[in-house]
Amino acid sequence: MERKLGINAHALIGLTALEALEPIKAAGFECFFDSMRTLEEMNEIKEKAVKLGIEYEFIHAPFDGINKLLKPGMEYLDIYLRLKKCIDLAAAIDVRTIILHVSSGWNPPELSDIGFSRFDSLVEYAYTKDVTVAFENLRMIGNIAYLADRYEKTPNVRFCYDIGHEHCYTKYVDMMDIFRERTIATHIHDNYGRGDEKIGSPDIHLLPFDGNIDYEKVMRKLDRYNYSGSLMLEVMQSSSEEYKLMSTEEFLATCYDRIKRISLL
Secondary structure: OOOOEEEEOOOOOOOOHHHHHHHHHHOOOOEEEEEOOOHHHHHHHHHHHHHHOOEEEEEEOOOOOHHHHHOOOOOOHHHHHHHHHHHHHHHHOOOOEEEEOOOOOOOOOOOOHHHHHHHHHHHHHHHHOOOEEEEEOOOOHHHHHHHHHHOOOOOOEEEEEEHHHHHHHOOOOOOHHHHHHHEEEEEEOEOOOOOOHHHOOOOOOEOOOOOOOOHHHHHHHHHHOOOOOOEEEOOOHHHOHHHHOOOHHHHHHHHHHHHHHHHOO
């Protein structure tokens, strides 16, 4: 199946997302995603993307403080309002999908009626704005699986399959078997598996084939569930000393070569 090939706009050393769009397009990429920014910045990025003919596919919602959504009390309000703002911005610039984390760390608060009510409220608000919320897999299998069941019939809830997270956090669980045909986006990057987090996070966002993920297996899963969305890199030039030595053009050419190889598996 032919799929669009994309990369995160904030991948490059020394370039803003706005500045990165031209070299990203020149390297052959057809789409990109970015983090939440001010409305002015996001409008500039969207306008330039339209001019260049490259798709601004989705926005990654903020996630610092995401565990507060699951706790009693009023501490949740800051992240809750920022997530609502992200939904507003997505609607304002007509980028109709946001990617949302469910929790953070290995010991987040347990899911509860309080957390459910806040996620429900965000999903309902997004629906009024014609925005899709795509929950992303991280460490806690139960959290994402529960939301897959909870929102099974909710039209504006989908899922983002993060292949790197699956490998380094939940290697023996195939997330595509949970998300199935409701997968709307991918995050593609490499690593060496779980490892020992005492010496650093295993989630190192290497380029594909610089770690040990089995991408042929990944592609068979995407094909099995008829995934037709983009193959979207989520990588950082700062992730490796080797990458840092590359020029912008060399790094992007390598990125494009790697994602193209995956697309042909």
